[in-house]
Amino acid sequence: MYEIRIHSRGGQGGVTAARMMASAAVKDGKFATACPFYGAERRGAPIVSFVRIDDAPVRIYSQINKPEMIVILDPTVMDTVNVLDGLKEGGSIFINTHDDVDFPAGFKVYKADLTGIALREKLVVAGSPIVNTPVIGALAKLGLFTRESGVKAITETFADPRNTAAAKAAFEEVIV
Amino acid sequence: MSRMPKMTISVPHEGGAGLTGSWRTFRPVVDRETCNHCGICAMFCPDAVIDPDTLEIDLVYCKGCGICSNECPKKCIKMVREEH
Amino acid sequence: MSELIMSTGNKAVAAAVKMAKPLVVAAYPITPQTEIIESIADYVEAGDLKARYIPVESEHSAMTACIGASITGVRVFTATSSHGLLYMHEMLHWAAGARLPIVMGQVNRTLAPGWNIWAEHTDALSQRDTGWLQVYVSTVQEAYDATLMAFRIAEDNRVLLPVMINMDGFLLSHIMQPFEMTEPGDFIPPLDLPHKIDVNDPKGYGAMSPANVHYQFRFDMEKSMRASRTVINETEAEFAKRFGRSYAPVEEYFCDDADVIIVAMGTLGKEAEVAADLLRKEGIKAGVMRIRWLRPFPLDMNIKGKDLVVIDRDCSFGFGGVVAGEIQARYPDAKIASVIAGLGGQEVTYEDMAEFVRSRKMGTEFWFGIPQEEQ
Known part of the structure; x- marks a missing residue:
């Protein structure tokens, strides 16, 4: 069982990212569930969503307290949220940023400037750069699911080809 | 001796719902030149974050709902996007 | 498929x-x-x-x-x-x-x-x-x-x-x-x-x-x-x-040789399977019965001689867990430890459920999260 927690803000598509991640894993023949953390839903508020991926059907419904991986779609949530809470020793962190970010030792840190990629690919809706499709490319690079399944998960959700273009750009940008 | 049953009772106090200003997507910005201090904004504010005397908006708690902007008869409150 | x-x-x-x-x-x-x-x-x-x-x-x-x-x-x-x-x-x-x-x-x-x-x-x-x-x-x-x-x-x-x-x-x-x-x-x-x-x-x-x-x-x-x-x-x-997908009024998980069976409904009944896996690794022969059809109530549960840990995500005040009570009524010989857990969305994990089994006291009612002296 591989457990992932995604940090984002309401309206950024963190829940949809979780669904695409789970969907991509299922296309690889794995089993997966995705769920939001249920709380007050409002634009701009820090929210978390969860993904579980396993080789057998996922039978656990309780919350993820000790994730293997943290995905930070919006680094500003770190001002108010302890994003590393419960992250397993040796676990992975993926962060959307163009800056250097210091994390405590003992974790694998990966990054890509998803916001920059979205702006370059003109993947902007209602004034906001879309980061939840490029992140699928970045996570495919980290081996969470195959590149092909990631693309399929995106195209079944969003028809606009800019989404897959941004995902491909993120795939290239992440250094593993 | 009477025993208080365990139940949910909320007590109104400042910031009872936390720092609700962090919820804001749009921030109200008042054009003080045009404002004629009618006080309608303060009357309509659902969170009572506009001081009825000074008409200063407490951005620590303002959720950015925009009701003040909508109600202002002089149209002098603009809602400006917050940079997150 | x-x-x-x-x-x-x-x-x-x-x-x-x-x-x-x-x-x-x-x-x-x-x-x-x-x-x-x-x-x-x-x-x-x-x-x-x-x-x-x-x-x-x-x-x-x-x-x-x-x-x-x-x-x-x-x-x-x-x-x-x-x-x-x-x-x-x-x-x-x-x-x-x-x-x-x-x-x-x-x-x-x-x-x-x-x-x-x-x-x-x-x-x-x-x-x-x-x-x-x-x-x-x-x-x-x-x-x-x-x-x-x-x-x-x-x-x-x-x-x-x-x-x-x-x-x-x-x-x-x-x-x-x-x-x-x-x-x-x-x-x-x-x-x-x-x-x-x-x-x-x-x-x-x-x-x-x-x-x-x-x-x-x-x-x-x-x-x-x-x-x-x-x-x-x-x-x-x-x-x-x-x-190709089979269901039964009561879904059984490793019940045949079980000494103790967790009984629950809904998602708790599914996550309980993970608790049973955990308990079996510890040498406790645990199984799960997930009641699917509560009405009509199942009359052919094979529970003879087994300890039941019945988890109720409900309460009938002044009586107890509804599911535990219904089982006891229809199976008078049933040995039941009743657990009231998950009310109001209270988090109940498979580890919690495994602990309900380990620390079960047959014939009692236990409210998860309430201190022992208040039970």
Whole structure:
């Protein structure tokens, strides 16, 4: 069982990212569930969503307290949220940023400037750069699911080809 | 001796719902030149974050709902996007 | 096998309703069920479901509209949750008493006060005696499959009672899991309601029924409830034969050689399997019985000589856990440790459930999270 927690803000598509991640894993023949953390839903508020991926059907419904991986779609949530809470020793962190970010030792840190990629690919809706499709490319690079399944998960959700273009750009940008 | 049953009772106090200003997507910005201090904004504010005397908006708690902007008869409150 | 679709429990129920093609849907929105009726409204709007969608002003009216539509002999669906279900209460009895095969999606949610929208079973269990069949599901696939089967079971002329499909609020209504959107084909036969309205042969419905006959109508409901056990078994067997997914009124997990069995409903009953795996690694022979059909109540649970740890996500105040009590009533020799856990969405993990088993005290009631000295 591989457990992932995604940090984002309401309206950024963190829940949809979780669904695409789970969907991509299922296309690889794995089993997966995705769920939001249920709380007050409002634009701009820090929210978390969860993904579980396993080789057998996922039978656990309780919350993820000790994730293997943290995905930070919006680094500003770190001002108010302890994003590393419960992250397993040796676990992975993926962060959307163009800056250097210091994390405590003992974790694998990966990054890509998803916001920059979205702006370059003109993947902007209602004034906001879309980061939840490029992140699928970045996570495919980290081996969470195959590149092909990631693309399929995106195209079944969003028809606009800019989404897959941004995902491909993120795939290239992440250094593993 | 009477025993208080365990139940949910909320007590109104400042910031009872936390720092609700962090919820804001749009921030109200008042054009003080045009404002004629009618006080309608303060009357309509659902969170009572506009001081009825000074008409200063407490951005620590303002959720950015925009009701003040909508109600202002002089149209002098603009809602400006917050940079997150 | 067709492609797997990632879907919430809510959307899976709506998809099954689309397949079952009801002619009338009357509903009122309530969290966490709203997505079911929103999705159905979308299907109707897009022409994918040729149904009359009746938005009403309350759940009482929703059930009343369903009753009016159903008596004309058409297939009818509605969905609700918690307070909405309670607001329907009077009409739930009416629907069952009028022998109408209405199918309802019911998302289990806590009752106020304090205001709480998370999962709890007290809402549906408080409607236990209305004459509705009640099934509790534990996965998105099962929510879909149970909804398809519900129409066939309710409409079977040996049953002709309404069916309520119960699904844990948020834990299942909002989780996304892969599921197969099976085409039912002719699995659900056309509805032939024997007492439907015929304008060429006018009759009155719900007429006075004096004391010397009324009990007969009620006994006929009871007879149909008893017969529904056979219909459920037949329907689930036929479903397994056609679509390869098998279900039973009580799902068993490693029960044959078990010394102790966790009994639970809904998502707790599914996660309990992980607790059983954990306990078996420790050398404790644990199993799980997940009660799916609470009405009609299962009469053939194989629990002789086994310790039961019954987890109730509900409470009947002044009595105890409803499920534990029902098992004890129907199986007087059952050895039960009753646990009240998960009220108001209280987090209950498989590790917690394993600990309920390890520290069980047979014949007692334990409230999870309450200090020992207050129990």
